[in-house]
Every structure is written in C-alpha cells, then in structure tokens.
Amino acid sequence: MLKIVNLQARIEEKEILKGINLEIKPGEVHAIMGPNGSGKSTLASVLAGREDYEVTGGSVNFLGKDLLELSPEDRAKEGLFLAFQYPVEIPGVSTTNFIKTAVNEKRKYQGLEPLDAAQFLKIMKEKMKLVEIDQSLLSRSLNEGFSGGEKKRNEIFQMAMLEPKLAILDETDSGLDIDALRIVANGVNQLRSKDKAFLVVTHYQRLLDYIVPDFVHVLYNGRIVRSGTKELALELEEKGYDFIKAEVEKELA
Amino acid sequence: MHEENDDILEQVTTSEYKYGFVTDIEADEAPRGLSEDTVRFISAKKNEPEWMLQNRLKAYRHWLTMEEPKWPNVSYPAINYQDIIYYSAPKQKIAPDSLDDIDPELRKTFDKLGISLNEQKRLTGIAVDAVIDSVSVATTFKEELSKVGVIFCSMSEAIQEHPELIKKYLGSVVPATDNFFTALNAAVFSDGSFCYIPKGVRCPMELSTYFRINAANTGQFERTLIVAEDESYVSYLEGCTAPMRDENQLHAAVVELVAMEKAEIKYSTVQNWYPGDKEGKGGIYNFVTKRGICAGNYSKISWTQVETGSSITWKYPSVILKGDHSTGEFYSVAVTNNCQQADTGTKMIHLGKNTKSRIVSKGISAGRSHNSYRGLVDVAKNASNARNFSQCDSLLLGDRCGAHTFPYIEVKNNTAMVEHEATTSKIGEDQIFYCNQRGIDTETAVALIINGFAKEVMNQLPMEFAVEAQKLLAISLEGSVG
Ligand SMILES: Nc1ncnc2c1ncn2[C@@H]1O[C@H](COP(=O)(O)OP(=O)(O)OP(=O)(O)O)[C@@H](O)[C@H]1O
Ligand SMILES: [Mg+2]
Numbered sequence: 001m002l003k004i005v006n007l008q009a010r011i012e013e014k015e016i017l018k019g020i021n022l023e024i025k026p027g028e029v030h031a032i033m034g035p036n037g038s039g040k041s042t043l044a045s046v047l048a049g050r051e052d053y054e055v056t057g058g059s060v061n062f063l064g065k066d067l068l069e070l071s072p073e074d075r076a077k078e079g080l081f082l083a084f085q086y087p088v089e090i091p092g093v094s095t096t097n098f099i100k101t102a103v104n105e106k107r108k109y110q111g112l113e114p115l116d117a118a119q120f121l122k123i124m125k126e127k128m129k130l131v132e133i134d135q136s137l138l139s140r141s142l143n144e145g146f147s148g149g150e151k152k153r154n155e156i157f158q159m160a161m162l163e164p165k166l167a168i169l170d171e172t173d174s175g176l177d178i179d180a181l182r183i184v185a186n187g188v189n190q191l192r193s194k195d196k197a198f199l200v201v202t203h204y205q206r207l208l209d210y211i212v213p214d215f216v217h218v219l220y221n222g223r224i225v226r227s228g229t230k231e232l233a234l235e236l237e238e239k240g241y242d243f244i245k246a247e248v249e250k251e252l253a
Numbered sequence: 254m255h256e257e258n259d260d261i262l263e264q265v266t267t268s269e270y271k272y273g274f275v276t277d278i279e280a281d282e283a284p285r286g287l288s289e290d291t292v293r294f295i296s297a298k299k300n301e302p303e304w305m306l307q308n309r310l311k312a313y314r315h316w317l318t319m320e321e322p323k324w325p326n327v328s329y330p331a332i333n334y335q336d337i338i339y340y341s342a343p344k345q346k347i348a349p350d351s352l353d354d355i356d357p358e359l360r361k362t363f364d365k366l367g368i369s370l371n372e373q374k375r376l377t378g379i380a381v382d383a384v385i386d387s388v389s390v391a392t393t394f395k396e397e398l399s400k401v402g403v404i405f406c407s408m409s410e411a412i413q414e415h416p417e418l419i420k421k422y423l424g425s426v427v428p429a430t431d432n433f434f435t436a437l438n439a440a441v442f443s444d445g446s447f448c449y450i451p452k453g454v455r456c457p458m459e460l461s462t463y464f465r466i467n468a469a470n471t472g473q474f475e476r477t478l479i480v481a482e483d484e485s486y487v488s489y490l491e492g493c494t495a496p497m498r499d500e501n502q503l504h505a506a507v508v509e510l511v512a513m514e515k516a517e518i519k520y521s522t523v524q525n526w527y528p529g530d531k532e533g534k535g536g537i538y539n540f541v542t543k544r545g546i547c548a549g550n551y552s553k554i555s556w557t558q559v560e561t562g563s564s565i566t567w568k569y570p571s572v573i574l575k576g577d578h579s580t581g582e583f584y585s586v587a588v589t590n591n592c593q594q595a596d597t598g599t600k601m602i603h604l605g606k607n608t609k610s611r612i613v614s615k616g617i618s619a620g621r622s623h624n625s626y627r628g629l630v631d632v633a634k635n636a637s638n639a640r641n642f643s644q645c646d647s648l649l650l651g652d653r654c655g656a657h658t659f660p661y662i663e664v665k666n667n668t669a670m671v672e673h674e675a676t677t678s679k680i681g682e683d684q685i686f687y688c689n690q691r692g693i694d695t696e697t698a699v700a701l702i703i704n705g706f707a708k709e710v711m712n713q714l715p716m717e718f719a720v721e722a723q724k725l726l727a728i729s730l731e732g733s734v735g
Contacts, residue, residue, distance in 0.1 A: 048690050052682075072689035081690075088687045091678075092705025101701060102691035109692070141705070158691065 001026050001197050002067075002166055007058035009046045016042045018222035019058065024166065027194040031208055031233060032201045034219035035241045040201045041085055043219070044170045048082040049075050063165065076102075077109040079165030083155035083172045085201075090142040095154065096124070098142045099161050106162060127160040131187040148175035156187045163191075168199045173207040185210030205237040218244055283340035289313060292440050295340045299409050299443075302416065312429035312439030319433045325596040326625040326657060327565050329538065337503060339441045339474070403456055403487075404449040408476050411447035418449060422480050426509035426546050426573070434505040434540045438474045442507070445476035450485040450516070459715050461490040477508040481516035483549060488519040490718055502527075504563075506541045514549030514576065519557070521714050522570075523722050526562035528729070531620075533592030536564025543570035547579035547605075555582040556599065557713040559722040561729040564593055569627065571600035574608035574636075581610040584710040586722075588703075588729050589622030589654070598628035598659075603639040603669070612643040615707045618654035619730055625657040632669040639669040647677040648706050650699070650730065700727035 007020040016039045024030055032040055046053050047060065049072030060067040067075060090098065104114040115123070128135065133153055143151050152172050159167050169188070173181055188198065188211050200211060208216070208230060216233045218226040220241070225248050226232060236244070283294050292313050296306040321332070398405050404415065412419050429439035446462045462477070481487055504526065510518050520543075529536025539562075545554040556570040572581030583599035601610035610630065618624040624647065632639045647656035658675050680702055688698035704711065704723050711719050 048686075050686055071694075072686065073692050073694045076690050076692035084687065084690075088681070088683045090684050090687070090702060090705065092708050093701055094705075098688075098691075098701065101697065102688075102693055105692045105694070105697070162691070 001063060002199075003061040004047075005059050005061075007043075007046065007060060008056045009042065009053045010056055011042070011053050015056075016053075016222055017046065020219075020222075020224060022217065022224060024197045024199060026165075026197055027192075028215065029192070029198045029200060029211060029213045031211075031213040031216045031230075032199065032219055032224075033203065033216065033233065033236055035245075038219045039222045040219050041170055044082055044085075044168045044199075044201060047075075047168060048072060048080065073105070074109075076162075076164075077106045081159050081162055081164030081167040083152070083159060083167065083169040085170040085174075087143050087151045087155055089144045089146075091144050093142050095138045095140060095142045099124075099138075099158055102158070103161055124161065127157060130160050130190055131157045132183050133157045149177060149180045152176055153180060153184060156184050160187060160191060165195065166197045166199065167191075168201070170201045171203065172200075173202050173204060181207065182210060205233045208233050220244060220248055282338050285338050286335040287313075287337070287339060287441065291339050295441055295443060298340060299412070301409075301412055304416075304420070305412055308424070308429070309440050312436050313441075315430055316433070316436035316440055319436055321433050325567050326623065326627075326659075327567060327594040327596050329565055329594075332503060332538070334437075340443050397457070401454050401457060402451040403454060404447065405460055406447055408442070408445040408447050408478070411478075415447070415449070418480065419447070419478070422509070422511055423476075423478055424509075426511060426544050427507050427542050431542060435507050435542045438476060438505050438507045438542075442474040442476040445478075445506070447477075448479040448487065448489065450479075450481045450487045452482040452513075453484045454482075455485065456487040459488050459490060461492065473502075473504045473506070475506045477506070478511075479509070479518055479520070480511045481513060481518050481552075483514040483516060485513075486517045486519075488521070488715060490521045490523070490715060492523045492525070492718070492721075502536075503538045504540065506543075508541070508543040508570075510543075510545030510554055512545065512547050512549065512552035512554050512576075512579075515551045516549060517553040517555075518545060519555045520545070520570070521718060522556075522558040522560070523714075523718055523725065524558065524560045524562055524566070525725055525729075527564075528562050528591065528593050529564040531591045533564065536593075537562065539563035539566045539568065541568040543568060544573065544600075545571070545581075546573040547576045547581060547608075549579070550576040550605070551578045552576050553580040553582075555580075555584070555713070557582075557584040557710065558586070558597075559707075559710070559714070559725065560585070560587040560595060560597060561725045563595075566593075566595040566597055568597050569599055569629075571602065572610065573602045573604065574610065574639075575604045576608075577605040578607045579605055580608070583610075583612045583614070583628075584713045585614045586617070586707040586710045586726070587615070587624055587626075588617045588726060589619070589624045590729055591620040591622060593620075593622045595623070596625045596627055598626045600629040600631065601641060603630075603632040603636040603641070605636060607638045608636060609640045610642075612641070612645070613709055614643075614645045615710055616645070616647045616656050617650070617703055617706065617726075617730070618647070618656050619650035621653045623655045623657070625659060627659040627661075629661040629663070630671055630673075632664045632666050632671070634665045636666050637668045639664075639666065639671075641669075641671045643671075643673045645673070645675045646706070647675075648703065649677065649679045696727075699730055703727070703730060 002024040004020050004022040007017055009017040020043060034040055055068055100120050107114055131153055137150060152175060155172060172184060176184060213230055216228055216230055217224045226244060283291055292309045296309055427435050429436050448460055450456050479489060510520060512518050526537035526539055547554055554572045560566055570583060574581050581601050587595045587597050589595050599612055612628055614626045616624040616626055626645045630641045645658050649656055656677055660673050662671055664671060685695055685698050703726055711722060714722055
C-alpha cells in the first residue's frame with residue numbers, strides 16, 4: 001500500500017529526514033516512536049504534502065501512484081488521512097459544514113454524486129456513535145475553543161467520516177484522558193480492516209495496549225534505527241531511548 | 254443553507270469578471286459635459302414639471318461652489334466632470350406596455366445577468382425594477398403591489414404620478430447640499446426607484462432593483478427613495494453590475510429611506526460593479542450617499558451590504574435615530590482584491606431616547622488592495638439610554654494588502670453605552686493546509702473560510718440573494734491565495 005524508499009527531506013536548509021525506508025501493507029498497523037525532534041511529525045507532513053518541506057531524495061509509492069507527485073488534496077482524495085498533532089482552528093466554519101465539504105469533494109473525485117443533507121446526517125449519526133462525539137461540538141466552528149482532547153477526538157471523527165485507506169495518527173493520544181484514550185482507540189479498532197492501514201505516531205506504550213500494532217519502529221535523528229514487533233515498545237517503555245541512542249552512536253562510530 | 258453553500262463552492266470556476274459584456278443598444282445621449290444646459294436637457298428629456306427643473310438647477314449651482322472630498326483613505330486621478338456623459342437612455346421606439354415590448358438586446362442583457370423579468374421572478378416572489386444606464390426599463394409586479402397600495406415605480410414616473418410624495422420626501426433625508434456628490438446627483442440624476450408602503454402594510458414580496466452601467470463614459474446617477482408609513486414593512490434589494498471598460502466610470506447614487514412609527518425598512522445591497530483589471534485599469538468609482546431616518550418611534554432601519562466590486566468604493570449607509578426606541582443596523586462585508594480601494598462604514602446618529610444601533614463590519618482584503626472601515630456613532634445630548642454595539646473585523650489574504658479601521662465616537666449624553674470591538678486576522682497557511690489535507694483545494698478552502706468569516710452578515714440577506722452573494726465573495730477572491 002505504502003512504500004517509502006530512502007526518503008530525505010529538509011526545511012530551511014536543515015536536513016531532517018535522512019533516508020527513511022518503510023513498507024506498509026493493507027490491514028497492517030505500524031507504530032512509530034522516537035524522541036522529541038527526531039522527525040516523526042516531519043515524516044507525517046511530508047507524506048501529507050506540506051510544501052514547507054523540500055524532498056531532497058527518495059521515493060514514495062502509495063497504492064501504485066507516485067505520492068510525491070500528487071497535490072495535498074489529491075493525496076487526501078486518494079485515501080491518505082493525517083490526524084494532526086496540533087489541529088488548527090477555523091473560525092466561522094462549522095465543523096459539520098467543513099466535514100460535509102470534505103466528504104463531497106472526495107466523492108466528486110471518485111465520480112460519485114454528492115451526499116444530500118439527509119444522507120450525510122445519517123452517516124454522521126453512525127460515526128458520532130463510534131467515537132462518542134457530541135452533536136453540539138460539531139455545530140461549533142471547527143476546533144475553535146475546543147479542548148485539546150476534543151480536538152483529537154474531532155480528528156478521529158473526521159477520519160471515520162472520510163474512511164481513508166491509510167491513516168496517519170500523529171500523537172493523537174497525547175492530551176487525552178483515560179476514557180477519551182479508550183474511545184479513540186476503540187474508534188480506530190472498529191475502522192481496522194484488511195484493506196485499511198494505520199501509521200500511529202506515539203510516545204506511549206499505553207496507546208499500544210489498546211491499538212495493538214503489527215510493527216513498531218524507532219525513529220531517531222531522521223532515520224528508522226530499529227524495527228520490531230510490539231515487544232519493542234515495551235522494551236522502550238522500560239529502558240527509555242538512551243540504550244538505542246547509545247547503540248546507534250556506537251554503530252556510527 | 255449548508256447545501257447551497259456547497260453548490261456555490263462548486264460553481265466557482267473562473268476568476269475573470271463574469272458580467273463584463275456590452276449590450277449594443279442605440280443610446281439616446283446628452284452631449285458630453287456638464288452645464289445648466291445639460292441639466293435642462295435631462296429635465297426636458299424626462300418631461301419634468303417646472304419645480305423639478307428648479308430643484309435641479311439649484312443643486313447644480315450649489316455644486317459649482319463645492320469641492321470634491323479628500324478625506325477618504327483612497328487615491329485616484331482627478332475626475333474630469335466635463336468629460337462625462339450625464340444622460341444615456343437606451344433608445345426605445347415606443348414606451349413599453351408590457352415586458353414583451355422590450356428591446357430583445359436588453360432582454361438578453363437581463364438574461365445574462367440572470368435576472369428574468371417574467372414568470373421566474375413571480376416564482377421567487379421578487380418584484381424587479383431594472384435600471385439600465387439611466388432609465389428604468391420595466392417594472393414588474395406593479396399590479397400585484399398596487400392591490401395592497403404599495404407604490405413601486407421608477408423615479409421619473411413617480412415625479413409625474415406622485416408629485417406630492419416626491420416634493421415632500423425627495424431630498425428630505427439627503428439634501429442636495431449634503432456633499433459634493435449629492436449635489437451632483439440632485440442636479441443630474443436620471444432615474445431610480447420610488448417605493449411607498451402605506452400604513453399597516455407588510456409588503457408582500459421582496460422589492461428589487463437591478464442597476465447596470467452600459468454605455469461608455471456615462472456616469473450613473475440614480476436616486477432611490479423609500480417611504481414606509483406607520484406599522485409597515487418592506488425589504489428591498491439592489492444588485493449592481495457593470496460591463497468591463499478600460500476607462501473609469503463614475504457612479505454617484507443617492508438613497509433615502511424614511512421609516513415612520515413602528516415601520517421597518519430592510520435595505521440590502523449586493524454591489525458587483527466592474528472592479529478594474531489586475532493592474533487597476535478601469536473600473537467603477539462608486540461614490541454613494543445612503544441615509545435613512547427612523548422618523549417615528551419604535552421604527553427600524555437595517556442596511557446590509559455586500560461590496561465586492563468597483564475600483565473605488567466610498568459609502569457610509571447611515572441611520573438617523575430620531576424616533577424614541579428606534580433601531581438602526583448596519584451589516585457589511587467589503588471585499589477588495591488586486592488594486593481595489595474601499596472606504597466604507599456607517600453613521601449612527603442617536604437623537605431619540607432609548608435608541609439602539611448595531612454595526613457589524615467585515616472587511617476582506619487581498620492583493621494590493623486597501624480596505625478601510627470608517628464609522629461614526631454619535632449620541633446627542635438628549636438621547637438618553639442610547640445603546641451601540643460595533644464589531645469590526647478584518648481578514649487579510651497575503652501581506653501586500655491593507656486593512657484600516659477609523660471608528661469615531663461622539664457621546665454627549667452620559668447614559669449612553671457604546672461598545673466597540675475590532676479584530677484583524679489572516680488566513681494562515683496552516684488553515685489552508687489543514688483543508689487541503691481533507692481533500693479541499695485551496696480555492697474552495699478560501700471560499701469556505703471567508704464565507705465563515707462573513708457569515709454573520711450574509712445571514713442578514715434574503716435567502717435568494719445570500720446564495721449569489723456567497724458566490725460573489727468566492728469569485729472576487731479567486732487567484733488571491735496560493
Ligand atoms: N520550520 C522549521 N524550521 C526549522 N526547524 C524545524 C522546522 N520544523 C521542524 N523543525 C525541526 O525538525 C526537527 C523534527 O521535528 P518534528 O516535529 O518532525 O519532530 P517530532 O519527532 O514530531 O517531535 P515531537 O515528538 O516533539 O512531536 C526538530 O528539530 C524541529 O525543530
Ligand atoms: Mg511531532
């Protein structure tokens with residue numbers, strides 16, 4: 001589904017991704033962990049097509065297409081979704097109207113008729129249950145004045161509405177209370193299927209108790225330095241990143 | 254509404270001025286330039302009574318003593334008033350009895366504008382008085398309106414048929430001597446609309462005037478007067494477009510509203526005059542004086558305007574709150590792009606007791622444009638318990654445009670409560686990227702964000718026009734981001 005080969009990217013002359021290799025197959029859940037500033041959000045942004053980052057090398061294939069050639073909106077409409085670490089606020093635009101616009105833009109791309117108000121509402125009701133989100137939140141301006149947790153839950157709600165093939169969750173768990181964490185994880189688990197894949201960026205083993213990953217990768221200094229199964233996350237939780245950093249430094253030396 | 258929103262966004266496709274076509278109709282024009290003879294020519298053309306001619310001449314002579322205002326925050330080359338054609342009527346063989354008699358070219362113009370003068374409008378329940386260049390061409394729905402006693406006709410006709418009302422009210426709110434452009438208008442105005450709602454009548458439909466400047470080098474000086482008697486209600490909409498021309502055209506209109514006791518007038522404008530090209534060539538100078546008086550107790554006047562066109566806009570729809578417990582409102586969205594300049598706002602003059610006013614102004618600037626809000630809240634000495642709330646928000650697209658706010662507050666009574674809030678924001682790259690990531694392209698994202706920004710004002714518009722206005726907002730900002 002997604003094949004990243006030797007991906008390098010920089011921002012303002014600063015090299016951040018220094019050769020990422022990663023393959024994700026349909027149905028898989030991959031977790032990415034790594035210390036602050038290691039490049040996790042950068043990777044997510046580059047995949048989503050943020051223009052601030054300059055791709056200096058490598059390739060990304062998404063469902064048979066050259067992902068890097070596509071505009072950000074086309075990547076989204078091809079089925080790539082990014083749950084932002086810091087979702088932005090858009091005053092005056094109701095969350096419902098925003099999501100409806102997004103859903104219908106995608107349908108147009110797929111050659112489908114736009115959903116009318118009744119159809120849209122029906123789907124919305126179903127998905128609202130899935131992530132236990134409140135109607136009153138959706139009538140408000142997009143993310144404006146939402147609490148940190150509400151913003152994250154709104155990201156998952158949008159993901160549920162847009163039904164992406166590959167969803168990248170950038171620290172969706174941080175800032176969530178225990179209940180919200182369970183709800184978000186439940187939402188993700190219910191959306192899991194053999195043709196959908198997830199790339200979950202997190203700092204905490206806790207989330208991975210709920211969303212059990214098939215693979216865990218450690219990103220350090222712009223490279224994936226370790227890959228393993230869910231046990232790797234447990235090991236990190238126990239030992240911290242120091243042992244990996246030390247090993248990496250030794251290898252480089 | 255949501256659905257319509259989406260439709261509109263879908264329809265946004267091109268970025269050129271869509272209404273720029275020229276209709277080829279033989280025009281009946283006044284000689285170029287302005288003199289007493291021009292004034293007499295216009296008055297004679299319209300077969301006016303002597304008192305009207307005298308009013309015009311008086312205004313003209315006063316105008317000669319005045320100077321063009323220099324205080325607005327706009328700049329433009331000097332206007333040569335001797336190089337303008339002050340009267341241009343589309344030549345009609347005979348006066349049209351019915352809509353079928355109207356020049357087919359003219360009908361085509363209306364069709365392109367998307368206003369049909371026939372059954373379609375009956376369905377939407379709008380009465381249209383269309384003004385092309387200077388003469389009111391056709392007035393629909395007159396019959397239906399006259400059943401309830403509503404008079405809705407061209408100004409020329411009103412001068413002939415309702416001289417008492419015209420003598421009483423024309424110039425009563427905006428005197429010829431008010432400013433340079435009102436004097437000019439009073440001297441040379443060629444047509445416009447008159448609307449009279451008798452006591453206790455709720456006008457059964459939205460009334461609408463469509464203005465359009467067609468002939469080259471003509472200034473359009475129209476004149477609108479609306480009188481609402483006790484306990485009556487009317488909602489009125491004016492829509493404006495103009496063809497593309499290289500040279501600038503002057504538009505100096507005057508609108509007067511009179512609301513008697515417990516009467517309500519809602520006046521909405523969607524202004525889409527040709528804004529000039531990207532380099533600022535051509536476009537309309539829109540210098541308009543609009544003022545209403547809440548003459549009776551418990552009366553209400555509400556101005557709503559969506560200003561997307563014109564190269565220069567200079568207008569301050571105002572309300573004189575004379576009656577006790579009267580209410581004035583001003584809701585405005587002004588969009589400037591490329592080289593457009595807008596200096597617009599309102600004046601709320603509180604004279605009566607317990608009067609209220611509300612100002613909501615949303616300025617959106619893009620390109621190298623300048624957008625200024627200029628507003629006055631004036632509370633007179635005897636106006637006890639006056640209330641005003643003003644909200645002025647500016648949204649910037651890019652960093653070469655400017656937004657300015659000039660609020661003037663003059664309070665001479667210490668029971669007044671006057672509140673003013675202002676914000677300036679920018680459409681951020683983060684917001685655009687967030688939308689992009691959800692599959693929404695940049696043009697659509699900008700339309701979504703500005704319509705969200707302007708929502709409070711757009712909600713004030715009659716439904717049918719809200720749709721068109723939203724479309725206009727999006728169209729006028731195309732190509733300004735990304
Ligand atoms: N606009 C920018 N200009 C300069 N440096 C930047 C910019 N954006 C990101 N960086 C740098 O790139 C590096 C990687 O940042 P990134 O946000 O990808 O880290 P992260 O792994 O997501 O960290 P965290 O766990 O804290 O979210 C950091 O050192 C950051 O300071
Ligand atoms: Mg991050």
